[in-house]
Amino acid sequence: MSSFIHKKLSSDKSVAEIIKEERQKRNLSLSEVSLKTQIALDYLNKLEQGRYHQLPGDIYIKQFVKKLAKYFNFSEKNLLAIYQKEKINQLNIFQSTPLKLSKRPQKNLLSFLTPRLIRLSLVSLIILGLFGYLALEITNIFTPPLLEIESPAAQTITVKPAITIKGKTMPEALILINQQEILTKPDGSFSQDVNLNMGLNLFEISASKKHSKENIITISILRQPATTSDLNMFDRSVSFQ
Numbered sequence: 001m002s003s004f005i006h007k008k009l010s011s012d013k014s015v016a017e018i019i020k021e022e023r024q025k026r027n028l029s030l031s032e033v034s035l036k037t038q039i040a041l042d043y044l045n046k047l048e049q050g051r052y053h054q055l056p057g058d059i060y061i062k063q064f065v066k067k068l069a070k071y072f073n074f075s076e077k078n079l080l081a082i083y084q085k086e087k088i089n090q091l092n093i094f095q096s097t098p099l100k101l102s103k104r105p106q107k108n109l110l111s112f113l114t115p116r117l118i119r120l121s122l123v124s125l126i127i128l129g130l131f132g133y134l135a136l137e138i139t140n141i142f143t144p145p146l147l148e149i150e151s152p153a154a155q156t157i158t159v160k161p162a163i164t165i166k167g168k169t170m171p172e173a174l175i176l177i178n179q180q181e182i183l184t185k186p187d188g189s190f191s192q193d194v195n196l197n198m199g200l201n202l203f204e205i206s207a208s209k210k211h212s213k214e215n216i217i218t219i220s221i222l223r224q225p226a227t228t229s230d231l232n233m234f235d236r237s238v239s240f241q
Contacts, residue, residue: 009074015065015083016050022072023048037067052087144215145173146188147207154219158196159226165219166191169207176206196223 009018023033030048034041046054047064055061062080069079149167156163168189169175175182175190184190194203201221208214 009078009082013082014050014086015079016048018074018079018082019068019072020048022074033068033071037064037071039064039067050086052090058087141209141211142213144213145170145207145209147173147205147215147217149205149217149219152219152221154217156219156221157224158221159224160196161223162193162195163221164191164193165203165205167205169215170209173207173209176204176208178204196221198223198225 013021023030030041030044033039034044037044039047043055043060043064046052047061047068052061055064061083065079065083066076068074069076147167147169149165151166152158152163165177166189167175168187169184171184171186171188173184173188175184177192177194182190182192194201199222201223202218203221204216204218206214206216
């Protein structure tokens with residue numbers, strides 16, 4: 001009958017201490033206890049060391065405690081009570097201990113703005129600005145200049161012997177009317193009187209800069225006879241400029 005009397009357990013000791021002391025009293029190795037209780041050797045080792053957080057879970061730990069209590073002839077109820085008390089104490093210690101979070105330096109945008117990076121950025125901006133300026137200048141050089149003809153209209157009919165061609169271009173542009181250079185004002189405007197022959201008169205107005213293409217506008221002016229004598233002369237000879 002003595003085999004059914006459970007051994008008295010000290011409430012001052014942990015489950016790990018109780019199990020380890022009893023195993024050592026009986027001169028048993030962890031492997032022998034593991035074999036008899038069917039508890040994995042690794043789990044048994046962690047249980048003796050009180051490393052409950054490395055075990056599968058609370059349900060499994062209670063099963064291990066029950067098996068060990070039965071094997072060592074301890075009261076399951078008392079050993080489980082010691083484990084519960086121990087678990088609560090560990091939880092209280094864990095909650096009362098503030099977590100020390102590693103203070104990592106917070107990186108922001110300003111931390112990347114080193115003097116070297118600022119210098120490289122400024123140099124890059126200057127280079128990009130120069131390339132942009134050169135591209136604009138090259139475009140301006142080769143782009144045909146502005147040319148606007150204010151009067152007369154592109155197709156005009158008149159009885160007058162002469163007409164004034166008025167227009168506007170860029171100040172530095174060269175203006176030619178039928179390959180003859182025309183003077184321009186400082187603002188680029190120009191005005192030139194041209195004689196008209198009877199019939200159709202074609203005028204090619206071109207504007208160009210030193211290396212640019214020409215901007216060409218062609219206007220046609222039809223001069224009709226105003227009197228009978230003009231009509232007779234027009235019948236005899238029609239010339240085109």
